Amino acid sequence: MNAYLIRNVSVLGAAPTDVLIRDGVVAETGPGLSAPDAGVVDADGLVALPGLVDLHTHLREPGREDAETVETGSRAAALGGYTAVCAMANTSPVADTAGVVEQVWRLGREAGLVDVQPIGAVTVGLAGERLAELGAMADSAARVRIFSDDGHCVADPRLMRRALEYVKAFDGIIAQHAEEPRLTEGAQMHEGEVSTRLGLTGWPAVAEEAIIARDVLLAEHVGSRLHVCHVSTAGSVEVLRQAKARGVRVTAEVTPHHLLLTDVRAETYDPVFKVNPPLRTATDIAALRAALVDGVIDIIATDHAPHAVEDKECEWAYARPGMLGLETALSIALDVLGPEWDLIAERMSRAPARIAGLTEHGHDPAPGAPANLTLVDPAARRVIEPAELASRSRNTPYARMTLPGRIVATFLRGEATVLDGKAIK
Ligand SMILES: NC(=O)N[C@@H](CC(=O)O)C(=O)O
Ligand SMILES: [Zn+2]
């Protein structure tokens, strides 16, 4: 189908109207449109948003296709309302060469459900010892602009400085997993009252805050762009607030789970709640939510981290950190922010598209815009059943929780990837 007439849709919460998409773009908007050749989508009660953009997704291909593939992760993304995801580099082999990033990019094109934009590793093998071939990845067909050793911190300050300087040449950005490794050796959860009670080794807030403080100073010194992954503490928010006030070119993300869940979940000893950085306290959540509203935190990114059953359904200490996010992110945003559609569009689509340089994404559905959009039913409530998720993994922290909102349809360049809440392919 190369045309869809979306009837009676509320664009970002405005009064219902019709939206006609044709040949990959929004052709027309207005009440009472007609287009006999177009597929009709009855969107009574639905809200149209620009297609969501995830700056932080783990797709696990190549290497751990038993946990997720580019295709299964793309399907999960489309069902979550996404039209673009940035795929983290901690695959096996690591995405540290032009060859690997091109492979991931090509697999994304073949799946055809979302645009998959590979992120390149900062250091060879994520080992933190020497810079990967950043220039070759930038020049490759994948046109990499974001580089990250996510899963690991670029802990060596000299290497971090070099990376920041290097990517300036092509307006690249370094996305840092802020974790001072010497302060988190053996860490299992947030360091605080709960970890003391449970007798688990703590991951102190300062391990994150110290790296962010160092990195904003480095980014300021060399005039480069820094992005901070999964900000999780109130103290990090204050460091970022000060840096932004000084004009440092820094952006930051928060995950849905860090906006909703606390370290108290560790009392269940259910490793589904084990994640890096760890779930923090209610005080941190309050600060993160406020920062997301006032803009100190720029975006919500999922850090979708699928893990195979044997890596999650084991003793807490042996379980891998990470949780699913793509299929529930919009629901958590709705729960946390309420129906603030413009804010949700900004934090989950426009701003991440801008940061990643994805010029085809992050546009409100208006005439002439690329037809990358999603339709949400804000009145729906759904019970999360892990077995029903499209991801190949099951490690959602929201199992059996009732969450607001449901994605009804998603369009990528005018083609439906999701209709009636189901993936097209
Ligand atoms: N967030 C996690 O706990 N895990 C991520 C890595 C990361 O984002 O640091 C993973 O790759 O599983
Ligand atoms: Zn990380």
Ligand SMILES: [Zn+2]
């Ligand atoms: Zn991650």
